[in-house]
Structure formats: structure tokens, C-alpha cells
Amino acid sequence: MNKEYESRLSKLNKLNALGVTTFAYEYREFSPIQTILYSASDAQQGAVYQTAGRITALRLHGKAAFIDIKDQNAKIQVYIKKDKISEEQYQVFELLDIADIIGVKGGLFRTKTGEITILAEKLKLLTKSLLPLPEKWHGLQDVNIRYRSRYLDLIANPEVKNTFIGRSHIIKSIREYLDKQNFIEVETPMMHPIPGGATARPFITHHNTLDMDLYLRVAPELYLKRLLVGGLERVYEINRNFRNEGISIQHNPEFTMLEAYQSYADYTDMMNLTEGIISYVASCLGIEKITYENQKIDFATPWQRKPYLNLFEEYCKLKWSDRKEVIAKAKSLELPTDNRQYEHIANDLFEKLVEPNLTGPIFITDYPLSLCPLAKRHRKDPDLAERFELFIARMEIANAFSELNNPLEQKARFEEQLKNKADGMISLDDDYINALLHGMPPAGGLGIGIDRLIMILTNQPSIRDVILFPTLRNQ
RNA sequence: GGGGGCGUAGCUCAGUAGGCAGAGCAACGGGUUUUUAAUCCGUAGGUCGACCGUUCGAACCGGUCCGCCCUCACCA
Numbered sequence: 415m416n417k418e419y420e421s422r423l424s425k426l427n428k429l430n431a432l433g434v435t436t437f438a439y440e441y442r443e444f445s446p447i448q449t450i451l452y453s454a455s456d457a458q459q460g461a462v463y464q465t466a467g468r469i470t471a472l473r474l475h476g477k478a479a480f481i482d483i484k485d486q487n488a489k490i491q492v493y494i495k496k497d498k499i500s501e502e503q504y505q506v507f508e509l510l511d512i513a514d515i516i517g518v519k520g521g522l523f524r525t526k527t528g529e530i531t532i533l534a535e536k537l538k539l540l541t542k543s544l545l546p547l548p549e550k551w552h553g554l555q556d557v558n559i560r561y562r563s564r565y566l567d568l569i570a571n572p573e574v575k576n577t578f579i580g581r582s583h584i585i586k587s588i589r590e591y592l593d594k595q596n597f598i599e600v601e602t603p604m605m606h607p608i609p610g611g612a613t614a615r616p617f618i619t620h621h622n623t624l625d626m627d628l629y630l631r632v633a634p635e636l637y638l639k640r641l642l643v644g645g646l647e648r649v650y651e652i653n654r655n656f657r658n659e660g661i662s663i664q665h666n667p668e669f670t671m672l673e674a675y676q677s678y679a680d681y682t683d684m685m686n687l688t689e690g691i692i693s694y695v696a697s698c699l700g701i702e703k704i705t706y707e708n709q710k711i712d713f714a715t716p717w718q719r720k721p722y723l724n725l726f727e728e729y730c731k732l733k734w735s736d737r738k739e740v741i742a743k744a745k746s747l748e749l750p751t752d753n754r755q756y757e758h759i760a761n762d763l764f765e766k767l768v769e770p771n772l773t774g775p776i777f778i779t780d781y782p783l784s785l786c787p788l789a790k791r792h793r794k795d796p797d798l799a800e801r802f803e804l805f806i807a808r809m810e811i812a813n814a815f816s817e818l819n820n821p822l823e824q825k826a827r828f829e830e831q832l833k834n835k836a837d838g839m840i841s842l843d844d845d846y847i848n849a850l851l852h853g854m855p856p857a858g859g860l861g862i863g864i865d866r867l868i869m870i871l872t873n874q875p876s877i878r879d880v881i882l883f884p885t886l887r888n889q
Numbered sequence: 890g891g892g893g894g895c896g897u898a899g900c901u902c903a904g905u906a907g908g909c910a911g912a913g914c915a916a917c918g919g920g921u922u923u924u925u926a927a928u929c930c931g932u933a934g935g936u937c938g939a940c941c942g943u944u945c946g947a948a949c950c951g952g953u954c955c956g957c958c959c960u961c962a963c964c965a
Contacts (some may be wrong), residue, residue: 417934418899418916471926478922495922512915525923549900549914551926556900558957570900614965632965659964669965810965863965876958889956 422544425509429542434506436542441466441517447488450522454530460521463532465490466540468515468569471550479507480531483516486575491531492518503537513543562889564882574879580699580872581880585652585864587698588672591691597648597674602637604630604654608843611635611788613831614657616840617667629840630656635788635859636846638675639817643854650674652864663876664809667885670864675817679858681789681800684814685777688804688860689715692775692811692867699871706807706870709773717775719802725778726760729768734760734782755834757782772805787827788859789815804862807870814860821850 429436444464467483477496482489496504517538525531547569548554554570567574589599607626609616611633619628634651641649655671676683696713703712726734732743740760744751749762779802780792786799800816818824825847831839868880878884
């Protein structure tokens with residue numbers, strides 16, 4: 415590396431000595447490469463274009479050379495011919511390296527192999543690069559470098575760039591869909607005095623001037639529902655949540671979540687909304703059926719809807735209400751049963767035996783009430799909650815419920831949670847209860863794990879491949 | 890945190906019954922005025938992740954540590 419760096423540095427110095435600007439201020443009035451390639455078919459031979467990009471290959475032939483330059487979306491060949499450009503320009507060309515960023519102006523022609531090529535009349539060095547790029551043919555494989563130096567990954571691996579362009583399109587079309595349904599996008603605090611809205615271990619930080627501890631949010635839920643109280647009837651937020659827990663192929667400490675709340679709606683409406691959002695996004699991408707990690711997934715609606723208890727029975731081969739047998743089965747699978755609420759023991763069994771079968775898309779509906787501290791009691795069965803989760807490719811993609819808006823019941827549920835230390839609740843959010851005391855309209859609420867949805871839609875097996883800068887240990 | 894795998898040149902990878910550390914691309918010098926990952930001739934490039942140990946001798950064997958990947962646990 416030192417040698418390479420020294421060599422490039424000495425070229426930089428030579429260019430500076432020639433009076434060449436090595437880090438230009440701007441470059442304007444040029445066309446994207448793709449535009450040039452598109453228009454080239456009907457362009458006259460010799461039509462003059464100007465473009466800019468990074469040099470990705472140099473093929474030298476004595477007093478001539480072919481270079482490839484690449485911008486965000488395309489690559490074009492440039493032909494440098496010594497007798498077609500000025501001597502000064504040729505001198506500059508001789509000091510260029512792969513990875514330098516240049517602007518080029520010249521007439522188009524086709525080589526004898528038919529490739530559209532710019533015959534350079536003018537070259538302008540825009541940025542001198544002092545370090546080499548990963549090798550062109552094999553690209554960059556080392557995941558350690560790929561994640562830590564994502565810029566190199568983006569340059570070397572075009573499919574990586576496409577994944578993140580896809581990510582941007584997906585999020586844009588989610589916003590489009592919700593905006594059309596008259597939702598407004600809001601931003602609520604990332605730093606919470608009391609963490610809430612999910613049972614997850616939070617990150618703690620400290621504000622010096624206020625001299626108070628703050629928690630990075632584990633969910634925006636309680637703030638968004640305060641907005642429903644305030645009369646904003648349909649709100650959503652797409653932003654980061656932070657959970658101080660394990661890292662895996664499906665978990666990053668900071669991850670992107672959509673939460674949407676709709677007044678006067680219940681969880682059935684939210685199921686329809688979920689189906690609507692995701693099938694709209696899929697259609698925007700031109701996706702109907704995919705194979706993801708060897709699972710065939712068909713996005714055609716309507717999606718399956720099955721009650722939690724039915725699925726439990728179907729895959730555990732036990733009735734949920736047969737407590738002794740359920741506990742015995744949990745024990746036989748070495749799941750923890752001591753000092754654990756029955757609903758949680760059974761749910762462990764559910765996660766172990768049911769969820770791995772859920773290729774989906776499938777809505778699991780009507781969860782046992784005690785698993786859902788923020789959901790409304792089921793109108794037909796007091797032991798259940800009006801809640802669903804959406805599973806696709808064995809992953810939990812969405813979670814939603816008819817929102818509990820009875821402040822007295824909510825307070826009692828919070829107090830119950832506080833008693834169960836295992837839930838990890840730190841303290842009771844009285845301000846939220848106070849908001850509910852003023853009256854929150856009946857509402858459906860929905861959370862969608864955006865990173866996981868993107869994993870499926872862009873066919874990436876690891877959450878790290880859909881997050882530009884995943885959390886890694888300090889090196 | 891437990892278990893498994895991996896770490897060799899800028900990049901992609903070889904290399905060990907323990908005996909002078911290799912290739913391709915990239916780089917450097919020279920030749921080549923229509924090439925397409927890889928033109929020809931030549932040159933240079935390494936703390937083999939780090940440290941400790943075993944050994945006459947360690948990239949290779951043992952230990953500790955660091956980092957990454959997978960997996961289990963916690964969780965979401």
C-alpha cells in the first residue's frame with residue numbers, strides 16, 4: 415500500500431507542478447453516462463458529449479488508450495488518441511490512475527466491435543485518488559472490509575449499489591402509499607426519559623445540561639399515540655429504533671421501523687393496510703412471486719389469516735389450554751419453565767415449533783392477552799388480544815393491534831408488567847396514561863420492520879446487507 | 890456468553906509429514922495509435938491478525954488475545 419500511495423502521491427505532485435487542479439471545485443453541464451448511451455443510437459456520429467465519472471479500467475496502447483469511466487448508473491468507454499488532444503492534456507492523461515475521477519468531452523463513435531465510445535477532446539481531472547481500488551475482476555469479497563468500508567463495496571460490487579437503490583425505492587413507495595391514504599409523516603423523540611412501547615433493553619445516554627439520563631427509543635409507539643389524542647388522526651413515522659440486545663443475521667442494534675396509527679380503525683383494518691402497503695411496494699418493484707432462502711413466496715392478496723391458538727394446536731399437536739401437557743412439552747424441548755408465566759412458556763413453544771413453518775405471507779391473529787400489554791382485549795374472548803403479527807419467510811415482519819385506549823386498563827397492565835421483572839420495564843409512563851385520560855379515539859396501530867421487508871424484497875439473507883453501515887465491533 | 894469456521898501482498902486466492910513465503914490482477918520501468926477481466930518484456934511488493942510458548946528451525950504445532958462469519962442462548 416505504501417508503494418502504491420507513494421506512486422500516486424508523486425503523480426499528484428507532478429500534476430500540481432504542471433499547474434493542474436487535482437481536486438476540482440465543480441464540473442457542470444455534463445450528461446449522465448446512461449443518457450449518452452440511450453441517445454447514442456440516434457445520435458450522429460461525432461455528436462459531442464460531456465460526462466464525468468470514476469476511471470475503472472485503463473488499457474494502454476502506446477500513443478493511444480481506452481479507459482472505462484463509471485458513474486452511478488452506467489459505464490462508458492473513452493478513447494484517448496495522442497494526436498487528438500493537446501500535448502498538455504496528454505501529459506495529464508499519462509499521470510492518471512485507475513480510481514481517479516475525471517470529466518471528459520468529445521465526439522461519439524462506435525469502435526469496430528460496436529462499442530459506443532467517446533473520442534476525448536478534453537479531459538479534466540476532478541479528483542485525484544491516492545489509494546487503489548479493489549481488483550476489478552474478483553471484486554471485493556472480504557465481508558469485514560465490505561461492511562467497514564462500504565464505499566469500496568459500493569464501487570466494487572454493483573449489486574450492492576442496486577440493493578441500496580432498491581431500499582430507497584421501497585421506502586419511497588411506502589411513503590407514497592401512506593400519503594395517498596391521508597396519513598401524515600411525523601417525527602417523535604429518539605431520546606426518551608422513560609423507555610416504552612416495546613419490551614426491549616434500551617441504550618442509556620446522559621444529557622449534561624439537563625443532568626438527566628435518557629434512553630434511545632426502543633419504539634415510537636407511545637408518542638405516536640399521544641398524537642392521536644391530539645387529534646392527528648392518521649400518523650406514521652419511518653425511522654430508527656435502538657435495542658441493546660443480541661446481533662444476528664436478522665437483528666441490528668439500530669434498525670428501521672415503520673409505525674402507523676389510524677384513528678377509528680381496528681386491527682382488521684390494519685391487516686388490510688399491511689397487505690395494501692406491502693403488495694403496493696412489491697408491485698412497484700414488479701414483484702409477484704419470489705424465492706427467498708429456498709422458500710417460495712407469493713405476494714398475491716388476500717393473505718392467509720390464522721388465529722394464534724389454531725396454529726399452536728396445528729404445529730404443537732397440543733391444545734393451548736392443556737397446561738400440564740404444554741409445560742411438559744416445553745420441558746422436553748429444554749425450554750425454561752421455572753418462574754415463567756404460562757403464556758410465555760407456551761409462546762416459547764410457539765416460536766420454536768410454529769414460526770419456523772411460516773413461509774407466508776401469513777397473519778397470525780388473536781394472541782393471548784398477557785403477551786400484548788398495549789393491545790385491546792378481544793371483543794369476543796377476554797383471554798385474547800386483538801393483535802396480529804405478519805410472518806414472511808419465517809420472519810416477523812409486522813406487528814399490530816387494536817390499540818388499548820382505556821387509561822384505567824392500560825395503567826393496570828403497566829403495573830402488572832412492572833411486577834414481572836422479566837419484562838424489563840423500567841418505570842411507568844404516567845404522562846402517557848395522562849394523555850389517554852384525555853381520550854384517545856379507537857385506533858389501529860401497525861409496526862413494520864423495514865430492514866427485514868427489504869431483505870425479502872431485495873433477496874438478501876443478512877440484515878447487514880440492507881443496512882449501509884451495520885453495527886460492528888470497534889477494530 | 891457457549892460451540893464451530895476463518896484471518897497469507899492493495900484485491901482475489903494458493904501454500905504446511907514444521908526447512909529460503911507464491912500466483913493472477915493492481916503497481917513500477919520499457920514497447921505497442923481501435924482495445925474489451927487478463928497486450929508483450931522486465932521490476933518491485935509481506936510483522937503470513939497480535940503476543941507468548943514448543944522446536945536447531947513455526948505462516949504451519951500448542952496457548953492467550955483481537956477481528957469477522959455461522960450457530961445456540963438472551964431477545965426482536
